[in-house]
Amino acid sequence: MQIKNIPWAGPRYWGNEERYVIDALRSSWISGGAYVERLEEDFARYCDASYAIAASNGTTALHMAYLALDILPGDEVIVPGFGFMAAANIALHVGAIPVFSEVDPDSWCMTAKDIERCITPKTKAIVPIHTYGNVCDMAPIMELADRKALLVLEDAAEAIGSKYMGRMAGTIAPVGIYSFHATKTITTGEGGAAVTSSIELRDRMHLFRSHGMAARRYWHEVAGHNFRLTNMQAAIGCAQLEQIEAITKERDRVYKTYTRLLQNVEGAMLQYYSDKVDPVVWAIAIALDVSAFSQGRDAVIEQLNQLGIETRPGFYSANTMPHIYGKLRLPVCEYLSQQVISLPSSPTLTEEEIERVCTSFKSCKK
Known part of the structure; x- marks a missing residue:
């Protein structure tokens, strides 16, 4: 008898995914729509954050967060040297300079001690990556950032549901991002989100997510992108989040x-x-x-x-x-x-x- 292969990971559908996708198709709203709004509301509630902004994937969620935080060409962004490269790659895409810190040999996450060694007069932001679902020791990182007047953006792409001292990973800094990739804890196929409790950051991420347009159609306030999640993908996410x-x-x-x-x-x-x-x-x-x-x-x-x-x-x-x-x-x-x-x-x-x-x-x- 042939032995069944065991894959590294794969998506599982836990409940209403098919029903919600069919509903989204029948509604004729296959780009934006009610499921996107529902996913944002439900995910913000789950994370205990004020706002969630859905995106086409975790990497574009990072990109719109960098833009919302006004990370500019020449700014230095400290990221861990061990972790998925999206945070460093987006720094390069906005013209910033990724500076790589060491990580703790046991937790495999960056620490405040490692970060402080990397700070220069050009440092603008710190991006802790919560690798494999672990969470960086955020209290000393936030204290260091406050002392040095640095921005912090949490990359919690791999840490949906993980908690640090009772708080959800991704909600400790002013903004955090998550991935809804097919292998992640909840999935929309591709997809992601940013969360924040700042209405200013929420509005700026909305702006950069949708071509730089605000309320006035075809009037572009900034050079934005299309980082939007579709209604059909969000329908899957709503069903996943229920479970x-x-x-x-x-x-x-x-x-x-x-x-x-x-x-x-x-x-x-x-x-x-x-x-x-x-x-x-x-x-x-x-x-x-x-x-x-x-x-x-x-x-x-x-x-x-x-x-x-x-x-x-x-x-x-x-x-x-x-x-x-x-x-x-x-x-x-x-x-x-x-x-x-x-x-x-x-x-x-x-x-x-x-x-x-x-x-x-x-x-x-x-």
Whole structure:
């Protein structure tokens, strides 16, 4: 009998997705529409934020937030060297300069101590990335930003539902962004959102999201973009958000099962979550010790692939990217980029599938 492959992740439809999409189609509102407004209201309420602004994806949510915060050419933006590159890439797109900080070797997130080393007279903003569903230690970061008069924008694309000291990731800074990509905690296929409690930032993001037009049609107040989410995509998001408690419960089950099965495996270091963090783990990731996995991370990925298990490497250290041109050394980021492997992380995984992944992973030890 052929063994079923276990994918790294994939979307699941939990309830009313099909019904709401059909309703959106029949309404004839397939671009903007009532589901977009509903998703914004419901997501803001879920995050305990005043406003949510839906966008076509998490990256465009970042872009409109950068523009709303008036990040300009020549400004320096501090981002972690280990994490998804969207925050750095958008800095480049607006003419700013991404400056890469080290990350904590256990949590894999940037810290105030790492950030402070990167501050110069040109620094304008800090963009903490809440990697894999963890949350950066935000209290000292916000204190540092206040002391140095710097902006903070949270990249919570991977951390929907995660909390820091009781507050939702993405709501601690004046603005935060999220991704609704197909693999994320809730999905609209592609899509994302920004949240804020500032009406001024909300209005500026609305402006940049829709060609720079405000109330007067075809009158452009700024050079805006089209970052809008469609009504059909928002319909999926509304149905997903109705089931957010069930989704996060299943993600927590998957995380705890992996932790139970892998926490004592020699040479496999799970990502660390502090007592301040109540995570909704997006990706189950492990840093491999070469003493136990001497063949290297990439060889382990191939071994698991041969066993029908899809995995992913960790994020590559930003200073190694060809479009960055940096000579800065980031030893922790570089180590993680070479050693981290992400295991199948879907909330639909059964206990038997997780056990198979863990057994197969342990068999890769040299």
